[in-house]
Amino acid sequence: MRFKLIGLIVLLSWGQYSFAQDTDAKREIIQLSKDKWQWMSDKNVDELSKLFHQKAEFVHMGGHWGTEQELAIIKSGGIWYKKADIHEVSVNIIDNTAILLNRIDLLAVVGRNEVTNPFEVTEVYIKQDGKWMLGALSFTRLMTPGDH
Template identity: 60%
Template sequence: MKSKKSMVMKLIIGMIFLLSAMPLAFSQSQVEDEGIRKLSLDKWHWMADKKVEILDDLFHEKSVFVHMGGAWGKTAELEVIKNGGIWYKKADVHDVSVNIIDNTAILLNKITLLAVVGGNEVTNNFMVTEVYQKEGNRWLLLSLSFTKLI
């Protein structure tokens, strides 16, 4: 039988190892959280600037976009942005929550969106749901849904 002293030492070493790994796991989670927040904010700027080449790389091939006037896929969304059917002129992001589950990130953004739709400038408050999936080292947007806030 092992001595009590030996068992206590192993327990202490195990706890030290476990506690030392916790900040690393927390910091990796924080980095991932901040990275996806920045990507989301960058996306709003790319949409405002109509940078469809960058957005084409960000949007997953099977991505979906839900608006007040309908829902469509990647190709239609890029055309809407490129041709100015919807010009996401400025998104003021008031609040963002991030929930990362394995390789999926769900963001809820409370925004005030200044947009030009059909030639008319409009301002609306939305809760925007963004769903991203990590493929390799990069995040791809799977879904972007606008819910109008009253």
């Protein structure tokens, strides 16, 4: 009986430790995402190049491309992610992968046109060598009243 009680205490302690780690990782991912939106707004390709995995994929309304092209587009102002108003955030961690979902209104300048669109944004982060890196960023435009 005593061994079962000790085992139960160890198991519960481990569960709390694991939950705390998961919560800390979720907070870290949420902060990384917020930082990413700010760096995109600031066109800070130096910080973004540290965050974006070399093989990352970016899916937009107009197509998809890799890290090098995304950084070039941000740097040139081809797409200026002016401001992301974040309404909802959720994070799911599976092993060394974190999937973050953002519901946002994005104010952007595309070409010479300033536009605001509601998006569900999927961000996939991969943990390598103890560091989270963005592996995929995908925009899904949400329907709004009046859209057909």
